[in-house]
Structures are given as structure tokens and as C-alpha cells.
Amino acid sequence: RKEVEQDPGPFNVPEGATVAFNCTYSNSASQSFFWYRQDCRKEPKLLMSVYSSGNEDGRFTAQLNRASQYISLLIRDSKLSDSATYLCVVGSGGYQKVTFGTGTKLQVIP
Amino acid sequence: GAVVSQHPSRVICKSGTSVKIECRSLDFQATTMFWYRQFPKQSLMLMATSNEGSKATYEQGVEKDKFLINHASLTLSTLTVTSAHPEDSSFYICSARGVGNQETQYFGPGTRLLVL
Numbered sequence: 718r719k720e721v722e723q724d725p726g727p728f729n730v731p732e733g734a735t736v737a738f739n740c741t742y743s744n745s746a747s748q749s750f751f752w753y754r755q756d757c758r759k760e761p762k763l764l765m766s767v768y769s770s771g772n773e774d775g776r777f778t779a780q781l782n783r784a785s786q787y788i789s790l791l792i793r794d795s796k797l798s799d800s801a802t803y804l805c806v807v808g809s810g811g812y813q814k815v816t817f818g819t820g821t822k823l824q825v826i827p
Numbered sequence: 828g829a830v831v832s833q834h835p836s837r838v839i840c841k842s843g844t845s846v847k848i849e850c851r852s853l854d855f856q857a858t859t860m861f862w863y864r865q866f867p868k869q870s871l872m873l874m875a876t877s878n879e880g881s882k883a884t885y886e887q888g889v890e891k892d893k894f895l896i897n898h899a900s901l902t903l904s905t906l907t908v909t910s911a912h913p914e915d916s917s918f919y920i921c922s923a924r925g926v927g928n929q930e931t932q933y934f935g936p937g938t939r940l941l942v943l
Contacts, residue, residue: 751931760920760934761871804870814861815932819870 718743721807723818731826734795738821740805741787749808750781752790754801761804795825829855831923833935840911841943847907848938850921856901857923865918877904911942
């Protein structure tokens, strides 16, 4: 089983739609969770950290389910500019390394 | 946000040559820097972790004698691909983690290496 698993997609959604991605992780000792966004041929950029209680940043909502070992990202009112690959990132906390998922590709269609 | 630069952004070289890639944290001190490699349509794979002033820790399957990492200061880490071969062609990305910020990684723009 991979350490971090994501549905590669692509998810093709119309503008204005709500879309959700899940990501599962295998290490129950994981402590830090992030969503990164990567545009084609560019470096990943931090979208948001994921906190135990769930957190929201504008149209983006992230949630963590420790019991089932998954995190989710919800995007409301999708924009064309949201088209990108979304990477789930899991770390064991502190100074430990993080592990990237393979990413979920989102394509928002006009 | 924190800025990380990489140089060069793109390099084409002949098989057998060595290529050096620089990663700099421009506005913060990076106690730890990471080097990743990403092949087309694949995830970022961590190659090694480097801490300032100490030897890098390499991931399983990454040859330390082929991928030389030097982290001589709190703002600079270098990756040298020695005797590069076509299979080393990839997108190399560094990231830096700042003092006091133990979890967030800031990524450089990446270096595209093509070995002919």
C-alpha cells in the first residue's frame, strides 16, 4: 500500500461547481497534513495546512479524519484558475520528511 | 511568503557531464533543505534531506556518490548530478524549511535537466 494515495483524476467540472478530493495515508503516526497545488511544469505551492478540527480558507475547506486516515479538500464555486493538480502531503511532524501523493488533476471547464 | 530560488532553471547537457544545481532561500534561513525529483506524470520523490553543516541523508535507492549534495550555509544547498545519463533527465525541485517553521516547505521553481 502506498504511503499516500490519491485518485489521479482528472476531475472535469464546470465553472461554479463544488468538487471534493480525498487522500488516504497509511501511517497512523502521521501528524502534519497539507494540500499543495501544482500547475503544469511548475513547482508545488502550499494551498493550505490541514488541522484536526478542519479549516477553511475562502472557497477551500480542508478536513482530517484520523480514524479513517484520510484528508479531504473541498473547493466551492470552482474557477477556471483552479485548474491544476492538487497534491496531498503527509508528514510525521517536527523535522521529519513529508510524503507527497501523486496528485489529483482538476480541470474546470467554462 | 518565503522565497526560494533555483539555478539554472533549465539545462541540457551531454551524457557523462556533471551538472550543478543551486537552491537558495532568499529571505529566510533554511536549516533543512530537501531535494526532490519528478518524472512526467509522477509524484515528487524525495531524493535527500540536507541539514546545514552536516551530511545529507539519502532516500533508499538514491546513489549518494552520483547525487552530491552540499549545504554549506543556511541559505544555499547544491545538488551535483555527476556523470549524468539520459535516465537522469527529470525535473529537480528543492524545498527549504525555515528556522522555527518546522513543517511548511517552500519550493524553488525547479530545474529541468535534459541529458542527451
